[in-house]
Amino acid sequence: MIKYIFMILVLIIFNGCVVGDTIALPFRVTGAVVNVVAPDVVGDTISTTGNSIDTAIPF
Numbered sequence: 202m203i204k205y206i207f208m209i210l211v212l213i214i215f216n217g218c219v220v221g222d223t224i225a226l227p228f229r230v231t232g233a234v235v236n237v238v239a240p241d242v243v244g245d246t247i248s249t250t251g252n253s254i255d256t257a258i259p260f
Contacts, residue, residue, distance in 0.1 A: 221258035225251035 228251025236244030 221255040224258060225255035227251070228254065 229248050232244045232246070232248030232251065234244075235247055
């Protein structure tokens with residue numbers, strides 16, 4: 202039992218929480234949608250903003 206709890210704690214520590222991913226998700230999705238209708242530079246800029254947000258939020 203303690204082995205499983207330790208494994209779960211290690212996974213959480215090394216993966217982090219999903220707060221940064223949750224906040225960055227709308228930017229990533231919007232960037233992918235914009236890539237379909239606009240030049241790739243515009244959509245990639247929006248997606249990069251989402252990636253930057255994910256990197257900046259450590260939890």
